[in-house]
Amino acid sequence: MLINAGKQANxxxxxxxxxxxxxxxxGTALSYALSGSWTTQTVALVDRQMREIEAQxxxxxxxxxxxxxxxxxxxxxxxxERLLVAARQRGSEVGLQGxxxxxxxxxxxIREASRAPEDGSxxxxxxxxxxxxxxxxxxxxxxxDDFLAAxxxxxxxxxxxxxxxxxxxxxxxxxxxxxxxxxxxxxxxxVVLMSAIVGAIVAQQGAFQLRYFGADIFVVDxxxxxxxxxxxxxxxxxxxxxxxxxxxxAEIGSMKMREEVDALKVIGLNPxxxxxxxxxxxxxIALPCLTIAANFAALAGAILVSxxxxxxxPAAFIDRLRVSIDLSTIFAGLIKAPFxxxxxxxxxxxxxxxxxxxxxSLGRHVTASVxxxxxxxxxxxGLFAMFFAAIDF
Numbered sequence: 001m002l003i004n005a006g007k008q009a010n011x012x013x014x015x016x017x018x019x020x021x022x023x024x025x026x027g028t029a030l031s032y033a034l035s036g037s038w039t040t041q042t043v044a045l046v047d048r049q050m051r052e053i054e055a056q057x058x059x060x061x062x063x064x065x066x067x068x069x070x071x072x073x074x075x076x077x078x079x080x081e082r083l084l085v086a087a088r089q090r091g092s093e094v095g096l097q098g099x100x101x102x103x104x105x106x107x108x109x110i111r112e113a114s115r116a117p118e119d120g121s122x123x124x125x126x127x128x129x130x131x132x133x134x135x136x137x138x139x140x141x142x143x144x145d146d147f148l149a150a151x152x153x154x155x156x157x158x159x160x161x162x163x164x165x166x167x168x169x170x171x172x173x174x175x176x177x178x179x180x181x182x183x184x185x186x187x188x189x190x191v192v193l194m195s196a197i198v199g200a201i202v203a204q205q206g207a208f209q210l211r212y213f214g215a216d217i218f219v220v221d222x223x224x225x226x227x228x229x230x231x232x233x234x235x236x237x238x239x240x241x242x243x244x245x246x247x248x249x250a251e252i253g254s255m256k257m258r259e260e261v262d263a264l265k266v267i268g269l270n271p272x273x274x275x276x277x278x279x280x281x282x283x284x285i286a287l288p289c290l291t292i293a294a295n296f297a298a299l300a301g302a303i304l305v306s307x308x309x310x311x312x313x314p315a316a317f318i319d320r321l322r323v324s325i326d327l328s329t330i331f332a333g334l335i336k337a338p339f340x341x342x343x344x345x346x347x348x349x350x351x352x353x354x355x356x357x358x359x360x361s362l363g364r365h366v367t368a369s370v371x372x373x374x375x376x377x378x379x380x381x382g383l384f385a386m387f388f389a390a391i392d393f
Contacts, residue, residue, distance in 0.1 A: 017070075019046045021053070029061045035068025038076025050079055054086040062087050067098025077106035146372075149350045154342070156272040157280055175278035176285075183244040183279075184286030191239055191290050192297040198235055199227055199298030203305040216310045220320040223302040225329060232295040233333045234381050237340040240287055241373035245348040248279050249369040252352025253362045261353070272349075280345040287341035288334055295333070328393055336384050343380060344373045 019036035032053070036042070066080070080096075080103075087094045099107070126134070206219040252275055255261050264271045299321070306312040351369035355362050 031063040033065040037071040038069050039071050039073045040075040043075045043079050057087050057090050061093040063095045065098045072103045078110050081110045150346045153346050157277050176281050179278050179282030180286050183282050191294050195294035195297040196301035200301035200305040203302035207310040221324040224321045224325045227298040228329045229332045233291045233336045236291045236294045237377045241344045245344045245373045246366050246370050248348035249352040249366045253355030256355045276349045283341035283345045284338050288337040291337045340377050343376050347373045
């Protein structure tokens with residue numbers, strides 16, 4: 001009996017390439033001779049016949065002769081292995097002979113990949129400690145890749161700017177001023193509002209605790225030092241990371257999705273110089289200016305709360321503020337601003353250039369940009385605090 005799959009071919013090559021199954025029956029034993037090409041392009045021709053054979057298998061012995069197979073790949077080997085598994089499940093004794101070395105290797109690999117645990121349970125996940133260590137290792141490698149990409153962007157930005165100036169070409173000031181307007185001027189309302197609220201809250205909580213000791217006036221020292229050294233620049237950087245950092249990642253990521261970044265390379269432009277450099281310069285200029293505005297707003301909110309809550313007149317507040325702070329207190333906060341701006345811009349650009357071709361990838365990298373920027377900014381603020389304490393600044 002011949003079980004043949006596929007349409008009739010005109011040439012001998014097509015006849016040889018077509019897979020076929022010859023079945024012979026001797027008593028209760030069945031023998032199947034496989035021949036032809038069993039590859040991804042041809043196995044669909046015999047899939048239905050193989051399923052019919054699997055459904056007709058009884059408890060008798062089965063012999064499969066694969067000596068006639070001229071070509072075989074993973075798809076053909078999987079089809080044969082499926083027949084062997086079906087026969088074993090019905091209690092048949094199965095024998096496979098005549099297969100080539102390549103077919104033996106493929107069949108063993110497929111059998112190993114599809115083998116279930118002997119107890120019938122599903123594959124167990126790795127132990128908790130192994131999973132934790134694996135996650136730590138992957139994150140360390142991801143941090144290394146992000147660091148190298150950030151240093152590449154920073155170096156390319158600085159080198160690109162120097163090359164333009166050295167060759168007599170002016171930096172695109174229009175793009176820089178446009179980004180300053182979007183990231184700096186556009187962020188003034190939210191930064192001023194949030195800073196004023198935070199300053200008012202700090203003043204109210206400080207006055208509430210200090211009044212038990214009759215030291216309400218020291219709320220000025222508390223607010224002045226805390227806002228000017230730490231909270232002003234930190235809150236501003238966090239808000240800029242959420243507002244402008246996410247926008248940078250979304251803009252560059254969208255251009256990466258639409259292959260506009262590749263188009264810039266094709267026409268001979270450096271994407272880092274065109275897309276990243278103006279944003280980094282704008283952030284380095286805008287963030288210190290926003291920090292100054294945030295400091296004034298936070299002090300203004302503290303003055304109002306101290307006036308209405310602790311009866312500290314604005315003139316008394318300002319006089320006490322002049323005594324409690326000096327220039328080092330002001331500059332301790334402003335020095336951090338350019339560094340935080342560079343971190344926000346570089347991390348946002350790195351995540352934007354990592355965006356793939358899907359909207360899901362864009363959303364994932366925008367989220368990662370904001371989270372990483374805020375995390376690194378807070379870490380940097382802590383490092384600056386320890387450094388200033390060590391040098392008594």
